[in-house]
Amino acid sequence: MIEYGIQVIEYLYEQIDLNETDLFKRIENIGLQKFHIHRKFPHVFDFLASSIKEESAEVKDIIRNKVDPIYEQGTEIIYKNIDYSKFREDIDVEKAIEILNWTMFGFGEKALQQINSFEDIDEFGNLYFKEWERYSEILKASFYK
Numbered sequence: 001m002i003e004y005g006i007q008v009i010e011y012l013y014e015q016i017d018l019n020e021t022d023l024f025k026r027i028e029n030i031g032l033q034k035f036h037i038h039r040k041f042p043h044v045f046d047f048l049a050s051s052i053k054e055e056s057a058e059v060k061d062i063i064r065n066k067v068d069p070i071y072e073q074g075t076e077i078i079y080k081n082i083d084y085s086k087f088r089e090d091i092d093v094e095k096a097i098e099i100l101n102w103t104m105f106g107f108g109e110k111a112l113q114q115i116n117s118f119e120d121i122d123e124f125g126n127l128y129f130k131e132w133e134r135y136s137e138i139l140k141a142s143f144y145k
Helices: 002-014 023-040 042-052 057-078 093-114 118-143
Strands: none
Touching: 002 023, 002 042, 002 057, 023 042, 023 057, 023 093, 023 118, 042 057, 093 118
16 A cells, blocks of 8 residues: 555656746645645545554554655655745745745645545645645745845
């Protein structure tokens, strides 16, 4: 099941438009792709979300060794070919990226706590995107010229 889940996530990564060089537009596009993938494979994401909560140390390590690299690959893809010249000169881009990562992963974690099943993604997804847009606008106004 984990291997299949990884294949679904890799499919998501293949859908990312690397020609989009604006970081915030790319993140928005990734969010839309995730939404569509979650709708198509809700049980896969339910399984992956539950596997993260695994408490057995042995099983947890196996899951972490398989899943963590795929998420690291996704983080690399998010930032590939980005136009960093859009950032203000007085901004430390590496720190801004860290803040953005913390915000994205924290926001994703918050969403996981609020949703019972990815089968319910339609209504929740719309609210999720509207809320993310508010965070994104704040960060964009803070970091961009």
